[in-house]
Amino acid sequence: LSIRLRLTIWYTAVLAVTMLLFSVFLYFLLARNLTVEINKSIVIKGREVISSVRVIGPPHQLRQVVLPDVDVFATPDIFLQVVDSQGTVVARSQNLGGQNLPVNEAMFSETGRTGPFFETATVGNERVRLYNSPLNLKGNFIGILQVGRSLRSMETTLNRLRFLLFFGGGLLLFLTASLGWFLAGLVLKPISRITKTAAAISQDADLNRRIAYLGPGDELGRLAATINSMLARLQVVYSRLEEAYAGQRRFVADASHELRTPLTTIRGNVELLQKMGDTHPVEREEALADIACEAERMSRLVNDLLVLARADAGQHLEKQPVVLGGILNEVARQAKQLQGGVNFRTEGLELLGEIKVMGRADALRQLFFILLDNAFKYTLPEGKVALAASVPADRVKISVIDTGSGIAPEDLSRIFERFYRADKARRTGGSGLGLSIASWIAEEHQGKLEVQSKLGEGSTFTVLLPVAKLS
Ligand code: ADP
Numbered sequence: 001l002s003i004r005l006r007l008t009i010w011y012t013a014v015l016a017v018t019m020l021l022f023s024v025f026l027y028f029l030l031a032r033n034l035t036v037e038i039n040k041s042i043v044i045k046g047r048e049v050i051s052s053v054r055v056i057g058p059p060h061q062l063r064q065v066v067l068p069d070v071d072v073f074a075t076p077d078i079f080l081q082v083v084d085s086q087g088t089v090v091a092r093s094q095n096l097g098g099q100n101l102p103v104n105e106a107m108f109s110e111t112g113r114t115g116p117f118f119e120t121a122t123v124g125n126e127r128v129r130l131y132n133s134p135l136n137l138k139g140n141f142i143g144i145l146q147v148g149r150s151l152r153s154m155e156t157t158l159n160r161l162r163f164l165l166f167f168g169g170g171l172l173l174f175l176t177a178s179l180g181w182f183l184a185g186l187v188l189k190p191i192s193r194i195t196k197t198a199a200a201i202s203q204d205a206d207l208n209r210r211i212a213y214l215g216p217g218d219e220l221g222r223l224a225a226t227i228n229s230m231l232a233r234l235q236v237v238y239s240r241l242e243e244a245y246a247g248q249r250r251f252v253a254d255a256s257h258e259l260r261t262p263l264t265t266i267r268g269n270v271e272l273l274q275k276m277g278d279t280h281p282v283e284r285e286e287a288l289a290d291i292a293c294e295a296e297r298m299s300r301l302v303n304d305l306l307v308l309a310r311a312d313a314g315q316h317l318e319k320q321p322v323v324l325g326g327i328l329n330e331v332a333r334q335a336k337q338l339q340g341g342v343n344f345r346t347e348g349l350e351l352l353g354e355i356k357v358m359g360r361a362d363a364l365r366q367l368f369f370i371l372l373d374n375a376f377k378y379t380l381p382e383g384k385v386a387l388a389a390s391v392p393a394d395r396v397k398i399s400v401i402d403t404g405s406g407i408a409p410e411d412l413s414r415i416f417e418r419f420y421r422a423d424k425a426r427r428t429g430g431s432g433l434g435l436s437i438a439s440w441i442a443e444e445h446q447g448k449l450e451v452q453s454k455l456g457e458g459s460t461f462t463v464l465l466p467v468a469k470l471s
Helices: 003-051 110-114 152-204 219-276 281-312 324-338 361-377 434-444
Strands: 078-084 089-092 117-123 126-137 140-150 320-323 343-347 356-359 384-390 395-402 448-454 458-466
Touching: 003 078, 003 126, 003 140, 003 152, 126 152, 152 219, 219 281, 281 434, 320 324, 324 343, 324 356, 324 361, 324 384, 324 395, 356 361, 356 458, 361 384, 361 395, 361 434, 361 458, 434 448
Parallel strands: 343 384
Antiparallel strands: 078 089, 078 140, 117 126, 126 140, 320 356, 384 395, 395 458, 448 458
16 A cells, blocks of 8 residues: 555544544434423423413312313424323314324323323324323322424434535545545655656666755655765765775786786796706706796785785784884895995984884884885996984884985876886886885884985985884
8 A cells, every 4th residue: 555545544534533423423412402402392381281270179180170272382393182190181282183192101100190201202103202291289190291392303403414414524525535645645746756766776876866856855855865965975985895896806907917927937938948858957047047036026926915915804913012223223234135236324223222113023124125125126326225214203204215216206196006117117027016015014003104206316215103102
């Protein structure tokens, strides 16, 4: 059942019950009032008649009583009849025609003698309200005066009322039900419009669409606004998801591509070795060295991918207070082996003293090694590389400064992206993952990795880390 139909049925039912109760109440109230009126009128008539009875002899029998002419008191719908103590009709009004008012036994019973009473009887084909009043003379029961009044006009009135209530009420119910149906339709129309739009949006999966609702800011207006704001939120979340998904796809595609290159080299060399056998020892050595080198590159790549995959999965580094100066000295010692012809020096590492940061030693080592490795890779022999430390307020600042190739402004914003390499010729053999990992490590330490660079002049990569607050 639709809401529209249910609403209509509900208030029609409520109205029907209310009208029924009201009608029944009205009907019975009117019936009772009319009966009371009739009772009153026949009592008054009875009293009038009784007050004009005159006694002419010993007051024991009706024969000694002069009855008034009952026709004087009768009106077209009021009938009169006098019955003696034996039950014989002694007088009756002419408007009764040939009929008698019914005389029943009860009139002569104890109650009948002692007090007047009412009854409803049928005379001919007419129902009559009867007032039976005992005629007592000086304490003697001598007969009964019966005053009757036809109930026809009352019954006609009540019949008309019944007819009116029944058909009028029915018609009224029908009209209100139709009006209710129409109004419910009118009110619910915007809802069906909203439903249609929402269905269309979900069918076309078009989150750009909104529900066009121009009505007032009532319940429906708020519903439309709520759905619209939900759609807007969904759109944002969906586009973020799409971005993330596209990023993942790119990541997987790039990773596969990166892995394919060393694999191809390895396979080529293996085939060569298979063909050559032991005949060319020098070429054989070269091929084996190639294989080893590529295998190492691959395992580095796979390690990097693993770090990033874990980062994507929301894994965090477990940290503890570590002495940064120690780590940097160690990295600097190892970096000297990459130095080649480049002039390498450290500056201000002693300022760090025993300062601790909350971190993970191996991750921090990896971070600075990536930066130093890059600095040496992109700096020609005779150039300079420096590892410098300073301690601005409750932070430590570590810079890796080189006088190498520098980075073009258009590349500068992208070098932290995965697999991005500014060096399009790829002479350096890097994978483009180093800086992504480095910036992730810096973030994991609540720190920052920043770069300043000028093409042809050199670059400075700066790591800012908060000093551990030890209690
Ligand atoms: P790669 O493995 O290629 O070094 P990175 O993510 O470490 O990958 O670096 C991304 C790119 O940023 C490099 O390909 C290079 O073009 C540029 N880059 C990084 N460090 C330096 C630097 N010290 N001097 C010049 N260019 C750099």
